[in-house]
Amino acid sequence: MGNIPLWLCIPFAGLLLCIAIFPLVKGEWWDKNKGWAVLIWSLLFMIPFAVKYGAGETAETVLECIVNDYLSFIVLLFGLFCVSGNINLEGDFVGSPRMNTGLLAIGTLLSSCIGTTGASMLLVRPMIQMNSWRRNKSHIMVFFIFLISNMGGCLTPIGDPPLLMGFMRGVPFTWSLRLFPVLIFNMVILLTVFYFIDRRAYRRDIALGMRPDISRPTTTLKVNGLHNIIFMIMIVAGVVLSGVLPGMKAFQNADGSVISVPIFRSVRLAVPTLIEIVIILVAAFLSFKTTKSEVRTKNHFTWGAIEEVAVLFIGIFITMQPALMILKSKGAELGLTKPLEMFWATGALSSFLDNTPTYLVFLTTAGTLGATSGIATTVGTVAVKMLMAISCGAVFMGANTYIGNAPNFMVKSISDENGIKMPSFFGYMLCSLKFLIPVFIIDTLVFFL
Template identity: 35%
Template sequence: MFATLPLLSLKATAATLSNGIQYGTNGSLTVPPFWLAIPFILLLLMIATGPLFFPTFWHKHYPKVAILLATFVMVYYCTVLENKLKPVEAAAEYVQFMALITALYMATGGIAIKVHRRVTPFINIILLFTGGLFANLIGTTGASMLFIRPYLGLNRGRIKVYHIVFFIFIVSNIGGALTPIGDPPLFLGFLKGVPFAWTLMHNSLPWLMALVLLLSIFYFFERSNKAVPTDAPCAGIVSIAGSKNFIWLVLIIGAVFLDPTICTWLPTIDYHGHPISFVRELIMLTIATLAFYTANKQVLLSNGFSLAPLNEVCLIFIGIFGTMIPALELIGSFAASEVGKQLITPTTLYWGTGFFSSVLDNAPTYLNFVAASMAAQGGSIEQLADVQAYAAGGIYPDSVTKLSAIALASVFFGAMTYIGNGPNFMVKAIAEQAGVTMPPFGRYIFRFSMPILLPILFMIWVFFFAL
């Protein structure tokens, strides 16, 4: 779901047994009760209904609500379940998430890309497709932060809600399905042993099909937009100010690969036998600070740069990261159970991964479903040779199809909701700051995701996973 690199160095202390029940290192039962998922459901409902039905209360008190619900869940884990590792893991993942989001937001905030042409549907299509391609090079978060402002500027005077929605669909989510850099779950698969080029080889056709369909639909929306842009056409095509910030952007992407499980030379702190290192996050936050203070102030001003969108994401996701712990554990427990294993097919993996990636962190969802899929066929996600064999196919029946279903669903379905992927909420906040009245959580789903995106996701399933 989020544009984050989950805590790869912290393994779950709970060992998943053949019956799907998890026990901590001290032998105590660690699977949370089902009712402990209520705070997460409650938070989702409030995010969906708050801005619509009680906007004054929500905008004033949402930080308190998010922090209170997260605190309740984490205290319950520490005191009742006696499982302190899960809250520590969630907190560490949150720090990683915010470090990456903050660094990319600060670095791209100092870059002003302007397209000096009168906007046409074709120009918008080129920009969206370019953003989707760049998502594979700098991640969906990086591409979203880099392209959203020139996209808003290009459409000044005619910007509509659908412009932002299709940007979220294409640049913030589906575009990043071709490389491990594109989206965190794919990067996790790469670190576990899936070859770097695997996603490009096996995801290209569904990726192209989804983008062509989305851009075709976008074209019909554009043709009906008769609003005249305020800017007159210019002779130039593209100008870039603050290009030195691309150096910071490259350094951030490079820092993504500094994981202690891969770079064993990194200084770490041992926590229950697992190495923890925040060197990557410290580097990212340092880059964020340097990017902000060295940025051209005129560029920041022209971008309408503000910390308000970053602050909103920071506070909302405290609640999401804290309350989703039991939901993820319950999913993992069921997926590892005998009943769960019997239900594993490309179809159930596609829709199951997709549904939970829409509302939960898509990275651990990806790992849970891959682990369950491999375990059902006698493999282990912790064994490099098993993962490589699973990705290659041959030894494990339908393994390539199953892995592709999980990978695509974890990326594509992130566009179904505002919280399905980290950049979604950030793009929404930036658009609202620019004066676009974005639909609330539920209306986004029922007006755009379900009638436009869901049929395309269904077609992807029919063409690639239904048979």
């Protein structure tokens, strides 16, 4: 298609501005009309694109994005949302600074076992319930997004999709465990900061006369719908299979390409992806069939959060295509040859674009730099520190904005539904500038120079 003009990125920027501004100035209107905004900005991308490149090319581009990116993204989110909504943790745990800090620490490490989305959906409601008695609590969910929804996913390919893509391209499954020192370093800093912020907010709440219900022993913990852990494991297995099956000969054509279902022109749905989708949907269906509705009632379960994410992100996925095309065509020309450059470039773009293709662009770029030692991948040998920088940039900096990583917006929506006044789009970015960017600067000095 040649060089993609930069002006085709305007609809993407316009949609992001709508997501950032309208909830502040026209909240009720936005709640009712966000679907129309998504449709209009998507058409404002597709129509000029069709005029320049043809209707067939446009249909192919949009379908490629929906079939091979958005579909698996939203099905995974839907499955985890359903299954986690059928697990209810009941206990007399009080949302104190120590308890909140401990749950954040546990959740951050859990993210690498069941994915950032899985851990977020599993723990977001217990965190909200623990702190339901408090007034000053939005900072709790902001740090929840920082740690559980993002940073915690850096240790395994299960943790975050970019690392899964790296695994599919030859990065060893256990390689990302090397990022453990970076994760622990960041956890210590952020959890310490969080503890003192939460302690101050906790004392303000107590001073306002707020008291938790501590009439029963604080050691009680009851898990309703515990059998849904089986369905959670099913979903994680489906994600892992989608990364493993393409490398098996049984799922390859004679020319080595993955067996797939033709959709339109070159757009094809890979059979391993189809298997993943079926497994996730079956898990979600069985979860609802085998769990009493009382569990969902206790969780204040509604479909609002997943509906909002589904609507907004299909627009984001479609309108960001020109930006991704430009990045793919120009990535090797950016002159990024040092780990610190890769860390910040990958991270900055992952804050607003899908971090998976961003990771792949810079992994491919790093593979062309001619490293003589490091990690051998299908895109070339990548120096260890360079791969660490790309991986951390993609995973960590997805926390910089609500749209940087899939669970961010979901956690925000569920928090809003439960009466927690979350920061606006720009307000959240201010939080990330205040708390995350200093940590990333320290990371650069300690790990990526």
